[in-house]
Amino acid sequence: MYTTLISPRQLMDAPGESLIVLDCRFQLDDPDYGHAAYERGHIPGAHYLHLDYHLSGSKNGQNGRHPLPDGQRLAVDLGALGVGEGTQVVAYDDGTGQYAARAWWLLRWLGHGKVAVLDGGIAAWLAAGGPLSQEKPQRRPCRYVMRQGLQRPLEAADVLANLDDKRFTVVDARSPQRFRGIGETIDPVGGHIPGAANRFFMDNLTAEQHYKPAEQLRAEWEALLGEGFDPAAVVHQCGSGVTACHNLLSMEIAGFRGSRLYPGSWSEWCSDPSRPVER
Template sequence: MYTTLISAAQLAQQDRAHCIVLDCRFQLDNADYGHAAYEQGHIPDARYLHLDYHLSGSKNGRNGRHPLPDGQRLAVDLGAIGVDADMQVVAYDDGSGQYAARAWWLLRWLGHEKVAVLDGGLAAWKAAGLPLDQAAPARNSRRFAIRAALQQTVDADAVQANLEQQSFTVVDARSADRFRGVGETIDPVGGHIPGAANRFFMNNLTAEQHYKPAAQLRAEWEALLGEGFDPAAIVHQCGSGVTACQNLLAMEIAGFHGSRLYPGSWSEWCSDPARPVER
């Protein structure tokens, strides 16, 4: 069972009768990119999941750019592509792994433990000389049952209350410039949640876009948060709750279990002018 990462070689040897591959390719500035790229070539038998349509819920202007999907609806979507309790799931994209990590986190949120991210993404699959396919996989619907969550969340009210209570530490996964409020181009307000720490999600990866070794990740997280920190007292956020999932995955790889996600993240936080901003 793979619960964090799987290599291209390991995925190639998986029995597809018991393994579902999710293609999660996406580009923020071109919502049609992922599906078009999927049709041009994907890992054999992979199913495509769209960040906006499958891995996010409806926006109302106050709940962020990528609010969590309805859990029951996502469960139906997963069952329709063949995922059930016994299925190993592997997610990949062709970027820095953030969209695959979002799928990984969501499945764990629904209680599915057997889910991993393809380390190095589609580039690693190609580099290993493994084939791509254009054929649509056969449909084999199953029942995906929601179980006890393996990942937890906090909401904006809890983050607001924490400004005084200081019961957890918020870690922002955005770039250092966006964290400082410099050159913000995605959200209407620049800055960060007061008191937050900053860990750019790309810092979890090597130059080749693989995750760093567990020991190195552990040392880097301890350098940021202090040796012996309590993972349960860490809440991750980013711009919209997507790249923060990569920090959550990195902590799991490092052996730090139990941190939580603030799904609305900065795009939700800054939508209310009454909430304080630090720069």
């Protein structure tokens, strides 16, 4: 069972009858890019999931740019693809893994532990000699049974209360520049949640776009949060709850289990002018 990462070779050797592969390619500035890339060629048997349509819910102007999808709806979508209790799910993209990590977190949110991200994405798959296909995979629909989530999200009210309670540490996955409020071009307000630490999600990767070894990630997280920190007292956020999942996965790889996600993240936080901002 793979629960964090899977290598291209391991994916090639995985039994197909109990495997579902999810293509999560996406670009923020071109929402149609991922599906077009999927049509041109994808890992054989992969199904496409769109960040906006499948991996996010409806926006209302106050719940962030990529709010969580309705859990029941997502469960139906996964069941339609053939994801059942014993299914090994593998997610990939062609970027730095943030969209695949979002799918990884969402499945864990629904209680599905057998889900992993393809380390290095489709580039690593091709480098290992993996083929691409334009064939639409055959669906094996089943009923996806929602279970107690392995991940528990937080709401803005929890984060706001924590400014006084200080029950957890918020870790912001955005770049240091955006964290400081410098050159913000995505959200209408620059800055960060007061008291938050900053761990740019790209720092989880090697130059070849693979996740760093577990020992290195562990040392880097301890350098940021202190030796002996409690992972359950760490809450991750980013701009819209996507790249924060990259940091969550990084901590799981490092052996730090139990940290949580604030899905609304900065785009939700800054939508209410009464919430404080630090720069």
